[in-house]
Amino acid sequence: xxxxxxxxxxxxxxxxxxxxxxxxxxxxxxxxxxxxxxxxxxxxxxxxxxxxxxxxxxxxxxxxxxxxxxxxxxxxxxxxxxxxxxxxxxxxxxxxxxxxxxxxxxxxxxxxxxxxxxxxxxxxxxxxxxxxxxxxxxxxxxxxxxxxxxxxxxxxxxxxxxxxxxxxxxxxxxxxxxxxxxxxxxxxxxxxxxxxxxxxxxxxxxxxxxxxxxxxxxxxxxxxxxxxxxxxxxxxxxxxxxxxxxxxxxxxxxxxxxxxxxxxxxxxxxxxxxxxxxxxxxxxxxxxxxxxxxxxxxxxxxxxxxxxxxxxxxxxxxxxxxxxxxxxxxxxxxxxxxxxxxxxxxxxxxxxxxxxxxxxxxxxxxxxxxxxxxxxxxxxxxxxxxxxxxxxxxxxxxxx
Numbered sequence: 140x141x142x143x144x145x146x147x148x149x150x151x152x153x154x155x156x157x158x159x160x161x162x163x164x165x166x167x168x169x170x171x172x173x174x175x176x177x178x179x180x181x182x183x184x185x186x187x188x189x190x191x192x193x194x195x196x197x198x199x200x201x202x203x204x205x206x207x208x209x210x211x212x213x214x215x216x217x218x219x220x221x222x223x224x225x226x227x228x229x230x231x232x233x234x235x236x237x238x239x240x241x242x243x244x245x246x247x248x249x250x251x252x253x254x255x256x257x258x259x260x261x262x263x264x265x266x267x268x269x270x271x272x273x274x275x276x277x278x279x280x281x282x283x284x285x286x287x288x289x290x291x292x293x294x295x296x297x298x299x300x301x302x303x304x305x306x307x308x309x310x311x312x313x314x315x316x317x318x319x320x321x322x323x324x325x326x327x328x329x330x331x332x333x334x335x336x337x338x339x340x341x342x343x344x345x346x347x348x349x350x351x352x353x354x355x356x357x358x359x360x361x362x363x364x365x366x367x368x369x370x371x372x373x374x375x376x377x378x379x380x381x382x383x384x385x386x387x388x389x390x391x392x393x394x395x396x397x398x399x400x401x402x403x404x405x406x407x408x409x410x411x412x413x414x415x416x417x418x419x420x421x422x423x424x425x426x427x428x429x430x431x432x433x434x435x436x437x438x439x440x441x442x443x444x445x446x447x448x449x450x451x452x453x454x455x456x457x458x459x460x461x462x463x464x465x466x467x468x469x470x471x472x473x474x475x476x477x478x479x480x481x482x483x484x485x486x487x488x489x490x491x492x493x494x495x496x497x498x499x500x501x502x503x504x505x506x507x508x509x510x511x512x513x514x515x516x517x518x519x520x521x522x523x524x525x526x527x528x529x530x531x532x533x534x535x536x537x538x539x
Contacts, residue, residue: 151336151384163195170520349428387417388420416449448479451482460480488512
């Protein structure tokens with residue numbers, strides 16, 4: 140293994156390649172300090188002929204020890220990786236509604252869509268944690284109604300007592316306590332659930348299910364064509380498609396479209412891998428109107444030479460850990476362990492000990508897949524995306 144091409148699709152994040160280049164650079168430095176491998180990350184550059192894709196070079200040097208007679212021989216294995224970042228953040232920003240009323244409108248429309256389609260009930264059966272997190276913004280909105288009524292009642296009691304000339308101490312105390320409780324609840328919910336991001340992501344997937352994001356379809360087609368060109372060049376030992384969060388939906392879609400453009404893509408030479416992190420594919424595949432996406436999943440199910448590994452952690456309430464995306468979509472798979480469903484074991488990372496990381500909120504846990512790991516034997520993002528083993532070799536996933 141000497142050369143790899145990574146095709147990384149980000150989640151629903153309005154930040155562009157500069158943020159993810161910095162994230163990878165910082166994480167690589169931290170991971171290098173924790174292990175025996177040296178990871179060098181180059182500057183980000185625009186890909187020639189593809190203005191919507193940025194990329195940077197990664198050099199991963201790992202030490203290998205062997206004995207020759209009485210001598211101990213040390214060698215260094217070096218892998219060069221082209222890490223491509225195909226942009227769709229411009230589309231995300233177009234749907235990142237700034238106004239609260241637009242967000243509420245989207246929330247009500249999307250919640251109604253999931254409710255009447257039966258997806259609401261299906262997601263509940265697939266995972267309690269993502270169900271609660273997904274509908275946290277709607278529940279907060281519902282709880283705001285009695286809270287607002289209580290505040291109005293307390294405010295009215297204060298006004299009535301003041302006009303009557305009676306003591307306003309108790310009504311004022313009640314009003315003050317309600318205001319404080321509302322502010323604490325809103326602050327905690329926003330920090331714990333990251334509700335505004337959840338709301339926007341949820342609404343965007345609902346739009347995808349209603350086929351109301353035409354610019355995304357064009358962008359996914361362009362990504363697929365770019366992926367096909369890279370594989371057909373036969374320059375790499377591995378071409379690895381990586382998706383994180385909502386990017387897992389996009390990554391699966393891009394790879395399926397690439398396989399349609401070139402049905403022999405997985406036999407062109409480079410090992411073909413799909414790495415999904417914190418997957419949430421059932422969020423779209425459960426919608427009855429998303430037949431096109433289910434067809435794309437079926438395309439992946441039929442590809443016998445594809446190695447697909449998913450890492451989703453039980454602590455990640457934004458993901459669907461342990462849920463087979465094919466089974467969730469009602470698609471039969473011709474071979475076992477496709478995909479492999481694994482856990483990065485974030486509980487061990489946060490457990491007391493010399494490698495303990497600080498306590499993380501839900502959003503930080505969901506981002507942990509992209510960070511350096513103090514326990515690389517459990518999970519090492521940088522070894523998977525830049526190290527000397529292909530995804531199939533690392534996890535023993537034989538094609539076919």
